[in-house]
Amino acid sequence: MLKIIAWILLAAALVVLPFVLSYSQQEVLVFLTINVLVVSSYRLLTLTGEWSLAHVVIMGVGAYASALLTKSAGFPVPLAMLSGAAVAGVFALILSFPLFRMKGFYFLIGSFAAGEIMRLIWIKFRDPFGGPKGIKLIPGFDTIEIGGLKIDFFEPVNYYFLALIVVAVSLWIIWRVERSPVGLIFHAVHWQDKLAESVGGQGAPLPHAGLCHRLLLCRFVGRAAGALHRNRQSQPLQCRRDGLCSDLGDRRGYGHVLRPDPGRDRVDDPQRRCLARTGDGSGPAADLRPDPDCIGPVPAKGP
Amino acid sequence: MKDDRTNAGARPLLEVNGLTMRFGGLTAINNLSFSVQPGTIHGLIGPNGAGKTTTFNVVSGYYTPTEGRVLYKGQDISGLTMPQVAARGLVRTFQHSTLFQEFSLLQNVMVGRYMHQRPTLLGAILGTGAKAARENEAKARETLAFFGLQLRAHELAAELSHGHQRALGMAVALAAEPDMLLLDEPFTGMNPEETRQMMDLMFKVRDRGVTILLVEHDMQAIMGLCDRITVMNFGQLLVEGAPKDIRNDPKVIEAYLGGARHVA
Ligand SMILES: Nc1ncnc2c1ncn2[C@@H]1O[C@H](COP(=O)(O)OP(=O)(O)OP(=O)(O)O)[C@@H](O)[C@H]1O
Ligand SMILES: [Mg+2]
Numbered sequence: 227m228l229k230i231i232a233w234i235l236l237a238a239a240l241v242v243l244p245f246v247l248s249y250s251q252q253e254v255l256v257f258l259t260i261n262v263l264v265v266s267s268y269r270l271l272t273l274t275g276e277w278s279l280a281h282v283v284i285m286g287v288g289a290y291a292s293a294l295l296t297k298s299a300g301f302p303v304p305l306a307m308l309s310g311a312a313v314a315g316v317f318a319l320i321l322s323f324p325l326f327r328m329k330g331f332y333f334l335i336g337s338f339a340a341g342e343i344m345r346l347i348w349i350k351f352r353d354p355f356g357g358p359k360g361i362k363l364i365p366g367f368d369t370i371e372i373g374g375l376k377i378d379f380f381e382p383v384n385y386y387f388l389a390l391i392v393v394a395v396s397l398w399i400i401w402r403v404e405r406s407p408v409g410l411i412f413h414a415v416h417w418q419d420k421l422a423e424s425v426g427g428q429g430a431p432l433p434h435a436g437l438c439h440r441l442l443l444c445r446f447v448g449r450a451a452g453a454l455h456r457n458r459q460s461q462p463l464q465c466r467r468d469g470l471c472s473d474l475g476d477r478r479g480y481g482h483v484l485r486p487d488p489g490r491d492r493v494d495d496p497q498r499r500c501l502a503r504t505g506d507g508s509g510p511a512a513d514l515r516p517d518p519d520c521i522g523p524v525p526a527k528g529p
Numbered sequence: 530m531k532d533d534r535t536n537a538g539a540r541p542l543l544e545v546n547g548l549t550m551r552f553g554g555l556t557a558i559n560n561l562s563f564s565v566q567p568g569t570i571h572g573l574i575g576p577n578g579a580g581k582t583t584t585f586n587v588v589s590g591y592y593t594p595t596e597g598r599v600l601y602k603g604q605d606i607s608g609l610t611m612p613q614v615a616a617r618g619l620v621r622t623f624q625h626s627t628l629f630q631e632f633s634l635l636q637n638v639m640v641g642r643y644m645h646q647r648p649t650l651l652g653a654i655l656g657t658g659a660k661a662a663r664e665n666e667a668k669a670r671e672t673l674a675f676f677g678l679q680l681r682a683h684e685l686a687a688e689l690s691h692g693h694q695r696a697l698g699m700a701v702a703l704a705a706e707p708d709m710l711l712l713d714e715p716f717t718g719m720n721p722e723e724t725r726q727m728m729d730l731m732f733k734v735r736d737r738g739v740t741i742l743l744v745e746h747d748m749q750a751i752m753g754l755c756d757r758i759t760v761m762n763f764g765q766l767l768v769e770g771a772p773k774d775i776r777n778d779p780k781v782i783e784a785y786l787g788g789a790r791h792v793a
Contacts, residue, residue, distance in 0.1 A: 402656070407643070407653070407658065407665075408650055410632075411640065411643055413629070413631075414629055414632075414640045414643075417629050417630065418629055421629065421640075422640060423615070424611055424621055425641045425643055425702065426615040
């Protein structure tokens with residue numbers, strides 16, 4: 227009974243939370259939520275006693291894949307997110323063939339090498355990965371309409387709830403797996419692999435289960451990463467007095483990418499931190515929302 | 530009664546032919562041959578370092594033999610992995626109490642049920658394996674009860690006395706429903722009363738149709754249990770025969786005394 231009350235309280239707190247936060251805090255909250263998933267998905271892997279240094283890189287595979295699918299292949303964002311997760315899963319599956327032949331320290335080094343190779347590929351191949359700055363101008367999440375209800379995912383609150391649902395479902399699945407006989411075998415292989423093998427554990431079925439587990443894991447992470455990428459688009463653009471706005475690049479210290487402030491026509495005062503699509507630009511800075519139109523082809527020269 | 534079991538005419542369940550295992554320059558097993566008849570308890574004895582555990586390791590698939598073959602049910606199993614050997618019905622226990630110390634007794638035995646449950650991830654998520662899981666748990670509890678451990682099902686394995694840990698190790702192996710069990714010194718750490726109880730259980734296991742290959746230093750247990758005994762020394766076959774012959778064989782006495790001097 228106490229447990230149920232605790233769960234209800236937690237759920238209520240998570241629902242109320244974004245509404246007591248400012249816009250920028252809400253964005254941080256979205257990242258926090260996604261990172262809960264990244265961290266907890268690691269648990270399923272470490273159940274087997276192995277540490278993979280490619281975990282976050284696999285998450286990146288999901289993110290890059292979903293970004294490229296929306297930008298270059300024109301996938302709708304929700305589909306791209308799921309596909310990105312699937313691509314991450316397939317990558318992990320392929321990687322698991324060489325990596326699962328290793329154990330302990332060797333697995334650690336092997337996974338590090340695999341992750342490093344992928345990271346370098348992203349950095350060295352500007353086309354299509356955009357080099358160190360990553361992929362830019364990824365189309366944003368469309369507003370979706372369910373039975374007259376319009377949900378705008380540029381709104382961090384909405385995005386937070388989407389992330390929260392994905393995280394809750396994923397955590398539930400991780401919990402189910404851990405509590406199942408499969409989870410028991412993961413534990414067993416961790417503590418006494420020889421004993422587990424002596425009763426048939428880790429025969430053909432176990433690597434198989436291991437692979438599936440990897441696949442599943444990455445699917446979540448890929449999904450989260452997709453979410454992460456999408457979420458980048460909801461970062462408010464920083465606009466300057468001269469009406470040029472810099473994108474996320476500047477926050478990450480990669481230098482400015484300036485483009486004209488599309489809100490300028492509408493928002494009279496260029497000193498504003500800009501970009502309210504629907505608002506009149508008179509509200510406090512924290513209430514301003516980024517203008518999706520801002521994310522368009524960058525003209526060669528500013529006005 | 531006992532001698533009836535060693536029916537030499539039947540096809541052996543396990544045949545070890547010209548087995549050699551070298552670790553670098555050290556020859557742990559040297560051209561060893563013996564066979565185990567189905568439905569028997571077969572002893573494998575010898576002084577410390579004779580190569581008994583190594584023989585187990587090769588037969589169970591932990592090592593690939595340098596030379597020679599291991600036939601199980603008439604099929605060559607040398608070179609298979611431990612899970613593959615286990616899947617054919619040959620399950621071994623370990624000389625040192627090898628258990629999942631952090632697991633409860635029940636969970637330990639549930640791991641032994643793995644081959645029969647074949648859990649899948651999807652089943653775990655969808656909960657489709659629930660019925661199989663319940664059946665397996667029932668089987669696991671039955672196995673615990675067989676070793677008299679049912680009341681302690683939810684205690685941690687680490688909390689058991691050494692003798693009980695040996696029993697739990699056998700329970701894990703037996704839960705896999707093998708046709709043949711390789712037991713490596715199952716009676717170490719047991720007091721005489723526990724040993725006697727365990728011997729009764731061994732007979733019961735054999736009467737269920739499980740063939741047992743037993744490595745043990747407790748001579749009373751070996752002489753009381755075995756239908757046939759193979760004696761090894763320095764990795765080689767010394768003699769093989771019925772317990773009463775082995776007991777009085779001068780070569781065996783010599784080997785053990787020599788071995789004892791070595792150890793001392
Ligand atoms: N992995 C290994 N590498 C090198 N030498 C080994 C290895 N395993 C066993 N040996 C050696 O092989 C010989 C036989 O060892 P084994 O453990 O089979 O003896 P045992 O008959 O089981 O003895 P005990 O009664 O003490 O258990 C020993 O000299 C041992 O040191
Ligand atoms: Mg030994």
